[in-house]
Amino acid sequence: MDRATLVGLDKQHVWHPYTAMEQYIAKTDPLVIVRAEGVWLHDADGRRYLDANGSWWVSTLGHRHPRLVHALTEQLGSLAHVSLAGITHGPAARLGAELTALAPGADRAGVPSEQKLSRVFYSDNGSTAVEVAIKMAAQYWAQNGRPRRTRFITLTGAFHGETIGATSVGGVHEFRDVFGPLLFDVVHVPSPAEPDGHARALAEVKAALAADPDGIAGVILEPVLQGAAGMWMSSPDFVREVREATRAVDTFLIADEVFTGMGRTGARFAVDLAGVMPDLLCLAKALSGGMLPFAATLASERIFQGFLGAKDRALYYGHSYCGNPLGAAVAREVLAVYRDEDVLGQVQRKAPRVKAAFERMAATLPGLVRPRAVGMVGAVDLGGGGYFADSGWRVYEAARRRGLYLRPMGNTVYIAPALNIPDADLDLLLAGVEDSLREVAAG
Ligand code: PMP
Numbered sequence: 001m002d003r004a005t006l007v008g009l010d011k012q013h014v015w016h017p018y019t020a021m022e023q024y025i026a027k028t029d030p031l032v033i034v035r036a037e038g039v040w041l042h043d044a045d046g047r048r049y050l051d052a053n054g055s056w057w058v059s060t061l062g063h064r065h066p067r068l069v070h071a072l073t074e075q076l077g078s079l080a081h082v083s084l085a086g087i088t089h090g091p092a093a094r095l096g097a098e099l100t101a102l103a104p105g106a107d108r109a110g111v112p113s114e115q116k117l118s119r120v121f122y123s124d125n126g127s128t129a130v131e132v133a134i135k136m137a138a139q140y141w142a143q144n145g146r147p148r149r150t151r152f153i154t155l156t157g158a159f160h161g162e163t164i165g166a167t168s169v170g171g172v173h174e175f176r177d178v179f180g181p182l183l184f185d186v187v188h189v190p191s192p193a194e195p196d197g198h199a200r201a202l203a204e205v206k207a208a209l210a211a212d213p214d215g216i217a218g219v220i221l222e223p224v225l226q227g228a229a230g231m232w233m234s235s236p237d238f239v240r241e242v243r244e245a246t247r248a249v250d251t252f253l254i255a256d257e258v259f260t261g262m263g264r265t266g267a268r269f270a271v272d273l274a275g276v277m278p279d280l281l282c283l284a285k286a287l288s289g290g291m292l293p294f295a296a297t298l299a300s301e302r303i304f305q306g307f308l309g310a311k312d313r314a315l316y317y318g319h320s321y322c323g324n325p326l327g328a329a330v331a332r333e334v335l336a337v338y339r340d341e342d343v344l345g346q347v348q349r350k351a352p353r354v355k356a357a358f359e360r361m362a363a364t365l366p367g368l369v370r371p372r373a374v375g376m377v378g379a380v381d382l383g384g385g386g387y388f389a390d391s392g393w394r395v396y397e398a399a400r401r402r403g404l405y406l407r408p409m410g411n412t413v414y415i416a417p418a419l420n421i422p423d424a425d426l427d428l429l430l431a432g433v434e435d436s437l438r439e440v441a442a443g
Contacts, residue, residue, distance in 0.1 A: 003032050003044040031405065036063035039418050039425050041405055049405040050429050052415045057227065057259050059290030061337055062418040068289045071333035075326050084122070084323045091328030095296075096120045098335055103298055104269050105277035114302035115277055121297045121315070122323040126258035126284035127161025129295040130220075133254045133280040134165045135317050136299055137217045140252075140306045143313060146214065149251065153208050153219040155201065156191045157229030160220065160256050169220050172229060187216070193232035202241050209249045218252030218279070219245075223270035224374060227259040230412040231379035233372050236274035243276045252279040252303075258295075262286035263338065263419050265375035266347045279303060289334040294327030347376050347419050350426060354378040354415070357430040365434075365441045376421075378430075379414035380437075391440060398436035406433060413437065 011025045024030075032044040039062050041049045054060060061068065079089060096119075100106060103117035121132050134152070141149035154160075158171035168183040170176050171191070176183060189204035190197050209216055223239045226232040239255075246253045255278035260270035262283065267273045269281065280303065284295035307313040321327075338344065355373035358380050362371035367383045382391045392408030399406035408414070417429060 006032055006044070031400075038062040038064075039421050039429075047403065049400070049403050050417075050425060050432065052399070052404055052406040052417055052429055052433070054416055054418050055290055056285075057264070057416050058285040058288075060262055060264070060286035060419045061289045061334065061343070062420060063290065065289060065337060067337050068291050068330050068333050071329050072291060072326060075329035079325045081321065081324055081326070083320065085318075089323075089325050089328075091325045091332060092122065092323040095328045095332050095335075098332060099283075099296060099298065102268060102335065103277075103281065104271050108277075111277065114300065114305065115279075116301050117277065117281055117298040118301045119299045119304040121299060121317070122328070123295045123297065123319050124293045124321050124324075125161075125295050126256075126282065127163045127166045128319060129258060129282035129284045129297045130160045130166040130169070130254075130256055131163050132297040132317055133220070133256075133282050133299075134169065136280060136297070136303060136315060137252050137254065139315060140303050141217055143310070144306045148214050149217040151185060151187060151212070151215050152217055152254075153187045153189060153205055155221055155226065156188060156194065157226050157232050158191075158220070158222060158256075159226065159228030160222075161258070175228075191226060191229070191232055192234035192238040193226060193229070198235060198238055202238065202245070205242055206245050209245055209251065213249040213251070216249070216251050218254050220254040220256060222256045222258075223260060223276075224265055224273055225260050225270060225377065227416075228409070230381070230409050231372065231377055231414045231416075233374050236270070236276075239271055239274040239276050243274070243278070254278060254280040254282070256282045258282055258284045262334070263344050263347055263375070264377060264416070266344065266351055267375075268338075268344060287334065288327050288330045289337075291330045292324075292327055293321075294324065294331055296331075341420060343419050350421070350423070351375050353426065353430070357434065361434050361437055365437050367441055368437065376419050377414060377416045379412055382408075382411040382413065382440075394440045395436050398439045399432060402432045402436060404429065404432040404436065406436065 033041050034044050035042040039051050041051050099120055100118050105111050123132055152169050154169045154171055156171045160166040160169050167176050169186055187208045190201045192198040192201040224236055243253050255271050257269050279300045281298040288294035358371040358373050358378040362368040362380050368380045369383045371380045392411055395408050395413050
């Protein structure tokens with residue numbers, strides 16, 4: 001089918017995420033991608049684009065890493081899907097063992113076994129990984145003598161997903177306000193990434209815990225890097241301090257590492273930068289290397305034990321595709337590739353170049369503010385304007401003409417490419433971002 005016909009069908013039938021459709025149908029000439037390999041997207045016109053954001057941050061090993069393709073096809077040859085109801089299978093069981101062995105603190109001596117993240121609950125995507133954590137925490141408290149513990153503390157700018165529970169604990173107005181009446185009540189505290197935010201955020205977390213120690217089910221946060229807020233970054237110290245505050249009143253810390261997990265910050269998990277073990281850890285996106293939807297929520301042994309003993313203590317949760325063998329097999333191979341290709345080492349080696357490039361852009365081009373970077377994420381803001389202001393789109397267009405697929409979030413221009421991006425492609429990417437910004441800055 002030719003390109004024009006495809007675009008016609010798309011515009012007639014497909015409703016795109018986070019897209020104002022009238023404008024899209026009238027004005028957008030979408031990329032029609034026919035193939036992707038490594039960091040490159042190939043379109044129907046024979047052009048290629050460097051994927052600056054790893055396809056909404058999932059593609060940490062590049063598109064169609066040969067070992068992941070192989071693992072997927074191998075698994076497809078024997079078992080594509082079966083429910084985990086009274087059944088188990090190799091990929092789910094073995095991945096469970098491998099993930100918990102890599103979990104924060106797993107190899108630390110002297111950690112009480114009840115604090116270890118020794119249990120895994122599988123689901124399909126980042127939102128459900130968070131939803132699982134919310135329900136696990138709430139049900140744990142309900143059946144372990146603290147039934148009033150139903151409120152969560154969350155940060156301004158937090159993004160935890162699309163489902164109603166995950167939206168409820170979110171803190172970006174644009175994403176939650178329209179659903180306001182449907183959302184449950186949470187305690188919002190400022191983000192540590194806001195100017196002078198760290199001390200204020202910590203004080204408000206402590207105050208909220210002190211005000212209602214019997215009512216707080218947990219604190220949920222994206223450690224170190226709040227992605228969808230606009231790549232807001234903060235010190236690992238904040239995570240450590242919140243951990244101490246939650247331990248002081250014996251409530252939970254939920255780390256949403258859907259974006260930051262699996263090496264994005266240069267550590268395997270962002271909480272590792274703080275030396276912190278959360279009670280619940282949410283993973284998705286990179287867990288299956290951008291191959292297919294798959295997610296996991298790691299839970300402490302204490303939480304798991306809270307579901308044993310009495311007659312009816314099933315966690316009231318389960319999706320059709322929980323523990324899907326294809327996803328689990330690919331995730332196992334993702335872990336193996338990280339080990340064999342020293343992906344974390346690669347990020348640590350390349351990260352200073354990303355940071356230096358964004359700092360240079362902000363220092364040399366007009367109108368750029370707040371250059372920042374952590375691991376394989378670099379970002380800078382276009383000065384002035386609201387969240388959905390226009391200049392981000394001008395950067396997108398300028399980048400597209402240069403063979404870069406770069407989608408700013410509002411006025412934040414950022415990159416979050418594959419962690420194993422080859423050096424030469426990283427050079428191309430950084431130069432392309434700089435050139436695109438220069439073009440837009442020139443007006
Ligand atoms: N949590 C965080 C921190 C995220 O960045 C995202 C997605 N951007 C989600 C949860 C939701 O993940 P998904 O889109 O896979 O549902």
